[in-house]
Amino acid sequence: MSLLVLGINHKTASVALRERVAFGPDIAPKALQELIGTQGVEEAVIVSTCNRTELYCCLDPQGQSDAVRHWLQHFHHLDEDELTSCLYQHQGEEAVRHLMRVACGLDSLVLGEPQILGQIKQAYSQSHQAGGLKGILERLFQKSFSVAKRVRTETEIGASAVSVAFAAVSLAKRIFSDLGRTRVLLVGAGETVELVARHLKEQSVTRMTVANRTLERAQNLAREFEAEVITLEQIPEHLPQADIVISSTASPLPIIGKGMVERALKVRRHQPILLVDIAVPRDIEPEVDELNDAYLYTVDDLQGIIEQNLEARRRAAGQAERIILEERDQFMGWFRSLKSVDLIRDYRHGAERMREQELGRALQALDQGEDPAKIMTELARRLTNKLIHTPTQALAQAGKDGDQELLAVLAHSLGLGQR
Template sequence: MAVWTLGLNHKTAPIDLRERFAFASEKLDQSLRGLRQSFATHKEVAILSTCNRTEIYCAGDEVQIPQTLKWLADAGNTQVNVLASHTYRFEGDASARHAFRVASGLDSMVLGESQILGQLKEAVRVASDSGALGTTLNQLFQRSFAVAKEVRSTTEIGAHSISMAAAAVRLSGRIFENIKETNVLFVGAGEMIELCVAHFAAKSPKSITIANRSADRADLLAQSHGGLSISLADLPKRLHEFDIVISCTASTLPLIGLGAVKSALRKRKSKPMFMVDLAVPRDIEPEVKDLRDVYLYTVDDLTEVINSGQVHRQAAVVNAEVIIDDGVQKFMAWLAHRNQVPLIQELNYQADAWRQAEVMRARKLIDKGQSIESVLESLSMGMMKKMLNGPLRELNHAEEPQRVKAREAVKQMFLKV
């Protein structure tokens, strides 16, 4: 069994390309089925899709990266050669090492962040529920979870971590001297927005407002921080009320357009707006960034702030890599052993067939009146001939190199106790 990985992330592809390959959670099951059907033979597959990366993990009899790349390119309506220049591909132990590093937060924009582990677990759950996950990938991911747990509990990889939410707060402080005098709007109510609300609420802004498709979820999140909620339909006419806008939804189309922001700016009379779009695909039209008095940042723009704390965690990376290397070696040993299972089963079937044939022959001899002693002698001789037929044939092979290999194999299997 072979394993391979194909992906693109914040290091290899810009956000305008990554958003083409963002798989909506409600359509992930359908995408997994389509991916499996694109292969000629059965494959195990899983898709990890976050704001910073899209990765496809596969297992099968042989590596099929070109086919995997073609399917992903078609899914994102992108030419194969364009996508290929922004992707990375791993096979075997390199694929396992990448999965372990991703789970441990070593490949994230925020080094050591823990959110990716939850996202990976969710991707595995969806793949398992859809029937796309088999023994090999399940083993790979379960081991990646165990490695991530060990890395987090025995190293300081998560120390001094600056999250996306914390970075957004820091950036807003560059625009507004006192966040306590600002009105903050959060668009969405998922995990990322919950983190952002918590970070901004700690700065005690003048007001907190949540806009979300689900009113109940928006109300619950707003009430927990003393805020209010509004409907998404009210966004265009109320956008001017907010100094800070943080958006992160699963929408496939922008929720805040250029026209709406222009209108808001006119009502604000040149008072600046700070906007952070953490969604992929983006919630805010990119052209908004060109407007005067608007400071729009995407996930890629937060890198500078996030990297400011990276140096403190580099020492922990060395220790984490040691743990990951050990995990990779153990997984590859398991995979190598599993690859021998079909041969072991075939040997067992063959030996059992010989046994049954000799037992059947022995019963016939007993029915003919032969003595038990002669029957046992005949049975044992028959088994011995069947067992030695293959080795003796190889030892008598005409080619000397083949005979040398056969001699060593026979000594190893039959003459060593």
């Protein structure tokens, strides 16, 4: 048996090619059945995300990586040169290390991101349902899940914010000890604001208001997070109730001005407001930062936080790599032991056949009334000769060839020279 990984990712292929090589939920079950049915493929898992498509295979002794590559090419009707130029391949212990690195987020576009682990678990589950796991890949994927958990526990790989949305919420968390007690005004309803809302919900924020130019888009977002919806024109009357304002729109001009914030602070009796402007161009006038009790942060401020946190993640990644090498070696030890298990089984079966043959011969002689002592002596002699025949031949041949290394291995295996 051998382990193989074939794949493309955000580092080797364009978005256009990654889209063509992707396995959506509608075709993944059929693709798995076909891949498992490919000659030489014993087990298979297909991992397909927006940033990568990877085939994890356990091949029988006749299995070839070319067969897997040809299957991928034909399944998606791809040009061979186009695919091959973007394809990477890992085998054996490098395949094991690669899966562990992917599961830990070390091979991701955003270093240390946790979403990939859930996507790998989903791919594992799909393969399990399709009958694509028979033991080796099942153990490898389970091992990778435990490695990812260990890396998250023993390192700081996921502790620091490295996205603008996460950094904005992390900043708010630094300033307000209990975000669950704050009121948040989100300006805009795009993807970034949606991510902000998701992170806020994870921090137990329940009082959110979404302000947007069109109410329909804001209502779709508000339903998911049980938020209130207002128009941009209503911001001045709702701003005094907001402890935190996070804004990200595509407006060419500022939406929140210095005068608007100043009036809100008077109504709040100068209770502070945190304003985070992650829009380019800016949504909030920079002069707001001149006001007492108004704390304004821009995307540039967040970028500094993100860069510091990325450096912390890079240091944690070094620790994670050491953990992965340790866990890889453990898995490979188990994987290599499978070959010895087969040899031991065959050796025992051969010895048991000799025993049964000689025991049958001895019992037959006893039934015929022959001398028991003579029968037992002959049984012991014949059984001993049969058991030592093959090792004796191997020792004699190694001596004839002058192979001292093989002689030493045989001597150790047979327990010679140990008394």
